[in-house]
Amino acid sequence: MTFFAAGYMIVWAVVFLYTVFIHKKQTKLEQELTLLEELVKERAAGREA
């Protein structure tokens, strides 16, 4: 029973950690993207002025 439970925990721990990794990377990228898009807009506005 111990090995069965350990097997379950390993599979779900590995999958869960990878899901957390993707989520954190996505959040960081979205923040960076928002910032960069604002900078691009400001630069475009600056050129027009």
Add this chain to the structure above:
Amino acid sequence: MKQGLKNPLFWGLSVIMLLNIYLIAFYAPVERTMGVVQKVFYFHVASAWVGLLALTVVFAASIAYLMRRTERANNLALASAEIGTIFISCTLLTGPLWAYPIWNTWWTWDPRLTTTLVLWFMDLAYIALQGGGVSEDRKRLSAVYGIICFVNVPLVFFSTRWWRSIHPVVITSEGMALTPEMKVAMFFSVGVFSLLYLHLLRLRVKSLGLQRRVQQLKAQLFA
């Protein structure tokens, strides 16, 4: 599409995963000879299936990249390779959990185990090839390597038939050595893991697309 907990796909997948646990723990009978430890089989086989499926997707996406040179094909190959590594790792970790009580050893250089380990190393090497640089040459080299990696997929699958192996063979020419309830639990498990793979693949491909967009904007701003 809504993110995380707001995404109905997330909840749908969670429900069927719980159903999968129920089928494995309570619906599938306990194997007469091996006992409860045999139930490791349901996620060991499902993980292995997804690992091989992922490498097949890497193969197809690599061919697509060499033919069309699209960023999406490269992202699909890389995402699938990452997820393939995750599930092959699960296969390599859960196998010994069954092997130790049954074979009295955590590991043996059996053809199935050895070819799976080689596949895992090849997968890691693919990810390392793509890491750090995004040059066209590197992507082309990765695509060629991704195609070569696929050679190991049929080797892993047929290793128990081509060479002398002590790894159990469930699918034989005479059918499957499982009771009807075990078959239901196994196919359901394989289905759930496949859906999980597709969900993770979608998320990771989107993430890689965002990464590319960020790099493009940085190049535009700081060129």
